[in-house]
Amino acid sequence: MNALRKVGAVAWAAVGSLLLSGCEFNGWYDVQLPGGAAADGHAYHVTVEFRDVLDLVPQSAVKVNNVTVGAVEEVQLDGWHARVRLRVADSVKLPANAVAELRQTSMLGEKYVALSTPPGTAPVGRLGDGDRIPLSRSGRNPDIEEVLSALSALLNGGGVAQLKTITVELNKALDGREDRVRSLLKELNTFIGGLDGRRKDIIHALKAVDRLAGRLGKEKKTIAQAVDTMPPALKVLADQRRDLTRMLTALSKLGTTGTKVVNASHDDTVANLKQLRPILQQLNKAGADLPNSLELLTTYPFPRNAVDAVRGDYVNLDITADLDLSALYRNLAGGSDKSGGGNGESTQPETPDIPDLPDLPTVPTPTALPSAPSLPSSPRCRRPRRAAAVRCARRCAPAATPPEESRPRGSTSRSQS
Numbered sequence: 001m002n003a004l005r006k007v008g009a010v011a012w013a014a015v016g017s018l019l020l021s022g023c024e025f026n027g028w029y030d031v032q033l034p035g036g037a038a039a040d041g042h043a044y045h046v047t048v049e050f051r052d053v054l055d056l057v058p059q060s061a062v063k064v065n066n067v068t069v070g071a072v073e074e075v076q077l078d079g080w081h082a083r084v085r086l087r088v089a090d091s092v093k094l095p096a097n098a099v100a101e102l103r104q105t106s107m108l109g110e111k112y113v114a115l116s117t118p119p120g121t122a123p124v125g126r127l128g129d130g131d132r133i134p135l136s137r138s139g140r141n142p143d144i145e146e147v148l149s150a151l152s153a154l155l156n157g158g159g160v161a162q163l164k165t166i167t168v169e170l171n172k173a174l175d176g177r178e179d180r181v182r183s184l185l186k187e188l189n190t191f192i193g194g195l196d197g198r199r200k201d202i203i204h205a206l207k208a209v210d211r212l213a214g215r216l217g218k219e220k221k222t223i224a225q226a227v228d229t230m231p232p233a234l235k236v237l238a239d240q241r242r243d244l245t246r247m248l249t250a251l252s253k254l255g256t257t258g259t260k261v262v263n264a265s266h267d268d269t270v271a272n273l274k275q276l277r278p279i280l281q282q283l284n285k286a287g288a289d290l291p292n293s294l295e296l297l298t299t300y301p302f303p304r305n306a307v308d309a310v311r312g313d314y315v316n317l318d319i320t321a322d323l324d325l326s327a328l329y330r331n332l333a334g335g336s337d338k339s340g341g342g343n344g345e346s347t348q349p350e351t352p353d354i355p356d357l358p359d360l361p362t363v364p365t366p367t368a369l370p371s372a373p374s375l376p377s378s379p380r381c382r383r384p385r386r387a388a389a390v391r392c393a394r395r396c397a398p399a400a401t402p403p404e405e406s407r408p409r410g411s412t413s414r415s416q417s
Helices: 002-022 144-155 160-174 178-197 199-218 220-239 241-264 266-286 289-297 304-309 325-333 389-396
Strands: 043-050 061-064 067-078 081-089 099-104 111-116 131-133 138-140
Touching: 043 067, 043 099, 043 138, 061 081, 081 111, 178 199, 199 220, 220 241, 241 266, 266 289
Parallel strands: 043 131, 061 111, 099 138
Antiparallel strands: 043 081, 061 067, 067 081, 099 111
């Protein structure tokens, strides 16, 4: 009997092994919970990629707005990230750009996958069977173990031990200075607000500085040469230090004297400028007439363009004259045309009357001139030498008789008498 029982047990074990090897069985993870979501087969499948799934296992819940709508079917490793296959009920409608997040039901609860619409982004399309949610739209919340580990690192060997010292020192620093600190915080708030308001200008200035730095980087060789030539230039300035100091001292004295002069002559200068204002206003009204007149002054009486007409010692001129005989007569004779053709007064002004000139004084009759004395006899001339020939000729020449037109009236010569 015992042998038969042993044989039967072995047979049943073999049959069970064959059954298990013929069908894939992953243990109790393949068993769906009764009453679970999407248990009736009306569901679609979605694949989500996670960088870290922690302790997520198959048959974990899939929720939308904290309502279970499906379950996790499979968790696989794909390279350096995990690929999770979800089963979601057909009645759940999600956009094609939905996001997936790994959350925890409570502090020590189980993990589940939460599906939702993308925050801050308009939903697009609809999530369907076989769709994939990439790593860019998946994530997870911090685990309670991670929070406790970070808190432990802070409390053990962290900066908590120094918090008391920091608090005591802050109390000592702020004791009696609350008003100043409050005012400082207000000013700091205003300053930061001003910086925030000028954010665009600051960004523009930083970009300009970046462009300037780029240009300076391109001119690195030129800048290096300039830096190399600076020491000799500084040496020259150092050698001229005394002269520069004297110059600056003299310039300071000149500035002091100039200030005194300006202060002393302030009233006179203002008065002169006020008196100069009408002249400048008239010059301003003259406009271009004054420079044109000065330009004509250098070539008067001809304009400057008449230089092209000069041909040697003569000038070619072409004059077009439009003469009105009646107007010419009025200008020469004076007065206005009274007949005027019946059109009113003449446009030409009347010529003023010329006053009569006084009579010239009478010329007095000249009196008779006295008779001229008799002329002495001419001396006998010797034969002059060569040097005295001219003097002898002048001395021996007879007196010239003036012409009758130049003789005065009433005078007679000796020969006539």
